Amino acid sequence: MFAQLGSTFGSLFIVWTMFQRYFPLHLQAYIDQYLRRLVKAFDPYIHIKFYEYSSDRFRRSEAYVAIENYLSSKSTEQAKRLKGDSVKQGKSLVLGMDNEEEVLDEFQGVKLFWSKLETHNRSTTISYYPTSGKMYYKLSFLNCYRESVTKSYLNYVLEEGKAIGARNRQKKLYTNNPNDDRSYHNTRWSHVVFEHPATFDTLAMDPKKKEEIIDDLVTFRESKGYYARIGKAWKRGYLLYGPPGTGKSTMIAAIANFLNYDIYDLELTAVKDNTDLRKLLIETSSKSMIVIEDIDCSLALTGQRKKAKPKEEENKAEIVCPIKEKADKENEGKSSSSSKDDSKTSKVTLSGLLNFIDGIWSASGGERLIIFTTNYVEKLDEALIRRGRMDKHIELSYCDFEGFKVLAKNYLRIDSHPLFEKIRSLLEETKITPADVAENLMPKTTKGEAAESCLENLIQALLKTAKEEAMKKKKAEEEEKALKEKEKSDGKIEEEKQQPETNSILKSDKEDAETSLSNSIEVIK
Numbered sequence: 001m002f003a004q005l006g007s008t009f010g011s012l013f014i015v016w017t018m019f020q021r022y023f024p025l026h027l028q029a030y031i032d033q034y035l036r037r038l039v040k041a042f043d044p045y046i047h048i049k050f051y052e053y054s055s056d057r058f059r060r061s062e063a064y065v066a067i068e069n070y071l072s073s074k075s076t077e078q079a080k081r082l083k084g085d086s087v088k089q090g091k092s093l094v095l096g097m098d099n100e101e102e103v104l105d106e107f108q109g110v111k112l113f114w115s116k117l118e119t120h121n122r123s124t125t126i127s128y129y130p131t132s133g134k135m136y137y138k139l140s141f142l143n144c145y146r147e148s149v150t151k152s153y154l155n156y157v158l159e160e161g162k163a164i165g166a167r168n169r170q171k172k173l174y175t176n177n178p179n180d181d182r183s184y185h186n187t188r189w190s191h192v193v194f195e196h197p198a199t200f201d202t203l204a205m206d207p208k209k210k211e212e213i214i215d216d217l218v219t220f221r222e223s224k225g226y227y228a229r230i231g232k233a234w235k236r237g238y239l240l241y242g243p244p245g246t247g248k249s250t251m252i253a254a255i256a257n258f259l260n261y262d263i264y265d266l267e268l269t270a271v272k273d274n275t276d277l278r279k280l281l282i283e284t285s286s287k288s289m290i291v292i293e294d295i296d297c298s299l300a301l302t303g304q305r306k307k308a309k310p311k312e313e314e315n316k317a318e319i320v321c322p323i324k325e326k327a328d329k330e331n332e333g334k335s336s337s338s339s340k341d342d343s344k345t346s347k348v349t350l351s352g353l354l355n356f357i358d359g360i361w362s363a364s365g366g367e368r369l370i371i372f373t374t375n376y377v378e379k380l381d382e383a384l385i386r387r388g389r390m391d392k393h394i395e396l397s398y399c400d401f402e403g404f405k406v407l408a409k410n411y412l413r414i415d416s417h418p419l420f421e422k423i424r425s426l427l428e429e430t431k432i433t434p435a436d437v438a439e440n441l442m443p444k445t446t447k448g449e450a451a452e453s454c455l456e457n458l459i460q461a462l463l464k465t466a467k468e469e470a471m472k473k474k475k476a477e478e479e480e481k482a483l484k485e486k487e488k489s490d491g492k493i494e495e496e497k498q499q500p501e502t503n504s505i506l507k508s509d510k511e512d513a514e515t516s517l518s519n520s521i522e523v524i525k
């Protein structure tokens with residue numbers, strides 16, 4: 001029987017090869033089509049495919065991700081080949097099905113077959129990056145259950161998958177790749193797991209202000225319907241400003257932990273142009289924060305600087321300049337060399353950035369916070385920070401007594417101490433950043449320094465700062481006094497110089513009057 005079967009297959013193979021070789025191509029296509037129809041007519045199953053990336057390849061399909069989450073628990077029980085991934089700060093491991101595995105599911109008595117497959121790439125080009133086909137999940141079920149599957153089962157899978165995803169969600173910290181570096185899958189963002197421990201509890205600031213910010217965040221998170229009703233994109237802009245070391249970056253981490261959002265830390269100097277900026281925006285997911293730190297350094301806002309620049313460089317962003325005046329000076333010197341390096345310079349413009357924040361593209365995704373931080377709020381262009389773009393302006397300032405109490409509780413685990421009163425009065429007179437306070441409160445030895453010695457350290461630091469401040473003030477006053485005196489003496493010299501002139505003017509006037517008087521007397525005579 002085997003011999004007969006073997007010869008039959010052999011002859012069939014020869015016939016098939018001859019058919020492929022000698023039969024006209026268009027006829028082959030016809031036969032192929034009819035064969036498929038024949039198979040379909042006898043196939044009692046319906047198949048639905050869910051691709052990982054839709055045709056635009058911008059972002060992973062939400063349905064695919066939800067299905068992946070939904071099937072993860074089922075595949076752990078059924079599939080033989082699994083893939084592992086860690087979630088939730090690496091505390092647990094989630095298993096998912098590997099390629100070409102199958103999983104059986106049951107819903108209201110209906111049996112459903114899920115399989116994970118990959119389309120094979122037929123491209124003949126040789127690529128530097130690992131090329132892979134399109135991944136997809138295929139769902140197969142009997143034709144008679146078409147209605148119940150498409151109407152209720154798929155919705156159930158999506159909702160369950162989303163809920164599982166939210167439970168296993170790990171916050172991520174993304175950064176944009178330099179414009180000529182495209183990593184795996186051609187993505188513009190690289191990410192790591194976000195594990196910053198800052199929370200609002202550990203943040204030293206005025207409790208009322210803190211409460212207000214928390215309320216604002218909660219209102220935003222729960223206002224999906226409200227934003228839809230008023231016809232506004234579901235996003236909100238925050239501007240954090242204040243001197244260095246006052247907790248701007250710490251607050252960003254605290255917000256991310258509070259809302260459980262991903263952070264997209266956008267490095268503007270690595271963005272090629274406005275189009276690139278837009279593409280970066282589209283690739284961000286919802287429930288995220290887009291952060292641009294030290295906005296005054298990343299982008300020299302060009303409104304006031306046009307005159308100083310050659311025409312072709314107008315409206316371009318230039319890099320690394322903490323203060324505008326300084327940047328202007330530097331640019332004067334650098335203009336020739338920077339034009340050589342033009343291809344590497346970011347061409348993001350102010351209008352590009354404004355569009356990024358509230359243009360029509362910014363509405364895609366929804367539920368997004370856009371946060372800018374700066375040390376010099378007064379240097380920023382008004383258009384950039386007007387309400388509507390940056391809806392909430394938050395000032396983070398020097399440490400006050402309330403802030404100190406939070407830090408003392410965090411660092412030393414104390415709520416009160418006899419030295420607190422002295423610290424309170426010193427804090428009222430001195431400008432010290434929370435970063436400096438925190439540094440002084442940190443025990444310097446592993447043996448567990450007593451709280452009192454840390455507080456003493458802080459008092460010493462406060463006294464030192466107060467002394468420095470007083471000296472600075474005195475110096476400034478002296479300078480001002482000297483300036484005033486100089487102005488005064490300059491004024492006197494000027495007066496003295498002008499005196500002879502006025503005297504001569506008066507003299508000539510007197511002479512003129514006398515001659516005109518004698519003339520008129522003669523006329524009368």
Ligand SMILES: Nc1ncnc2c1ncn2[C@@H]1O[C@H](COP(=O)(O)OP(=O)(O)OP(=O)(O)O)[C@@H](O)[C@H]1O
Binds near residue numbers: 205250374
């Ligand atoms: N308000 C604060 N509450 C708690 N800790 C703070 C606060 N401000 C500063 N710190 C501490 O000081 C360090 C520096 O703070 P942070 O990086 O947030 O300052 P920043 O305002 O972002 O400064 P820069 O403007 O230089 O970026 C943090 O690691 C944190 O430990």
Ligand SMILES: [Mg+2]
Binds near residue numbers: 249250
């Ligand atoms: Mg910072």
